[in-house]
Amino acid sequence: MSQGADHHLLIRPSGGRSRLDLQELWRYRDLLLVLTWREISIRYKQTLLGGAWAILQPLLSMVVFSIFLGRLAGLPSDGIPYPVFSYLGLLPWTYFANAVSRSGASLVGNANLISKVYFPRILIPLASVLSAFVDFLLSCVVLVGVMAWYHVAPDPLRSLWLVPLSLLVAILATGVGMGLSALNVQYRDVQHAVPFLMQLWMYATPVVYPASLVPERYRTLFALNPMAGITEAYRAAPLGRAVDMHSLLVSCAVVVVLFALGLWRFQRTERVFADVV
Amino acid sequence: MIEVAGVSKVFRVPHQRRRSLGRWLAEGRYTYETFHALKDVSLRVASGEFVGLLGRNGSGKSTLIRVVAGIYPPSEGTVRVTGRMAPILELGVGFHGTLSVLDNVLLYGVVLGIPRRTLLADADAIVAAAGLERFADAHLENLSTGMRMRLAFGVALRSEAPVLLIDEALAVGDEAFRERCVAELRRRRDRGDTALFVSHEMALLEGLCDRLVVLHKGAVRGEGKPAEMIALYRSLES
Structure with a gap:
């Protein structure tokens, strides 16, 4: 035995409660990195504009929404120029929507890998969420340009809020993505329903309109959408406004619940992935 | 050591694949046909031993090797593996056509469990050993099947894992390619590596394996010296 003689593996019938094995995930970090990198490099292969699409997606949406909703429909924007207002909302939203739809389709898309090699299956939806994160970082750079263009000065200290807020979006997207990817293995309906689901979810989130527009009696229901509190905080923080801690805490709680649900669904299906896909 | x-493995095969919600709602629960792919299989591959699995199509060889690889959880029984494993169930798993040859070396190597750093350092040498230096930056899809197999095998060679699982992965390729594979496997055997091996090629099994195990209809029918087991295998009714 030349190496790895201390490496032991015990395979038993699955059953009972499985838990997230973080040690194992750490051992497979190289694979996570490479899978993420593969997804990024494949995505914009054979496109003319390449990685520019990452920036164009939220930027073009901003232009369209500014013309139709800001100018023509005259939606209020809390006293900020509407393009800045909508871009700040589109930033976390575009990330969330991309991460969820990519990870939702990821398991089925990687069927060959799953049936030929063992690795913690959770790496597959995780790689999708991470690859969307790279797009997100690029579009964050554009935010600086958009704010400068409209002469909106950022609050440097409060902008730090964006770090934990982005992490929260990533956790939520991972939870939802895991759940959907597992469901998609059994019911391919999921991949057809996801674009529609994301569209509905966007209208339930104050991306293109301010939360202040929501009537008082619907506020509680509205706050149950975790993206609502996150998006509002996203908009408030860099402009130096106070973050609504109450609704953000509600969002955190819902994120935890959705993540746990997604993980549970994923692990329940995990044992039979290779048999089914 | 393996x-x-x-180990038993039962697959539940739905009578009709009902993957859509509509039909599921209309017709209620799934009905399954159970299929016993493996029935109470026990075997031991000592460290430094090469063991071949022999059996007709559908005898459970591939299922067994996948249970050992950790891909299928067993329905009953346990598998213990000591030493790092290189599962070569198919050459080039994870290869992607629109990525470059060099990128695919990195991708496949990491899938096989080779550390990324090792691969980054060795990638050029691997490509050169496969005789593909000129195509290092070409898309993999532009390479012939033979070139791809050569590349994949070259990557698999770099996996220094001492426990090999091989499922007919080497059946592809021409004679020269196969000879190279066999030479490499001999080197591994002389070095003291361990292997569990599926093949339909009697000559290969006889030449490489210390022992053969005959599987038939999901159960172990016999194990022992290669020549005897090949005779047993040939005597099995289908």
Whole structure:
């Protein structure tokens, strides 16, 4: 035995409660990195504009929404120029929507890998969420340009809020993505329903309109959408406004619940992935 | 060392694949046909031993090797593996056509469990050994099947894992390619590596394996010296 003689593996019938094995995930970090990198490099292969699409997606949406909703429909924007207002909302939203739809389709898309090699299956939806994160970082750079263009000065200290807020979006997207990817293995309906689901979810989130527009009696229901509190905080923080801690805490709680649900669904299906896909 | 103890694997095959919600709602619960792919299989591959699995199509060889690889959880029984494993169930798993040859080396190597740093350092040498230096930056899809197999095998060679699982992965390719594979496997055997091996090529099994195990209809029918087991295998009714 030349190496790895201390490496032991015990395979038993699955059953009972499985838990997230973080040690194992750490051992497979190289694979996570490479899978993420593969997804990024494949995505914009054979496109003319390449990685520019990452920036164009939220930027073009901003232009369209500014013309139709800001100018023509005259939606209020809390006293900020509407393009800045909508871009700040589109930033976390575009990330969330991309991460969820990519990870939702990821398991089925990687069927060959799953049936030929063992690795913690959770790496597959995780790689999708991470690859969307790279797009997100690029579009964050554009935010600086958009704010400068409209002469909106950022609050440097409060902008730090964006770090934990982005992490929260990533956790939520991972939870939802895991759940959907597992469901998609059994019911391919999921991949057809996801674009529609994301569209509905966007209208339930104050991306293109301010939360202040929501009537008082619907506020509680509205706050149950975790993206609502996150998006509002996203908009408030860099402009130096106070973050609504109450609704953000509600969002955190819902994120935890959705993540746990997604993980549970994923692990329940995990044992039979290779048999089914 | 590989130790398979009392492993059974039952697949539940739906009578009709009902993957859509509509039909599921209309017709209610799934009905399954159960299929016993493995029945109480026990075997041991001591470290430094090469063991071949022999059996007709559908005898459970591939299922067994996948249970050992950790891909299928067993329905009953346990598998113990000591030493790092290189599962070569198919050459080039994870290869992607629109990525470059060099990128695919990195991708496949990491899938096989080779550390990324090792691969980054060795990628050029691997490509050169496969005789593909000129195509290092070409898309993999532009390479012939033979070139791809050569590349994949070259990557698999770099996996220094001492426990090999091989499922007919080497059946592809021409004679020269196969000879190279066999030479490499001999080197591994002389070095003291361990292997569990599926093949339909009697000459290969006889030449490489210390022992053969005959599987028939999901159960172990016999194990022992290669020549005897090949005779047993040939005597099995289909």
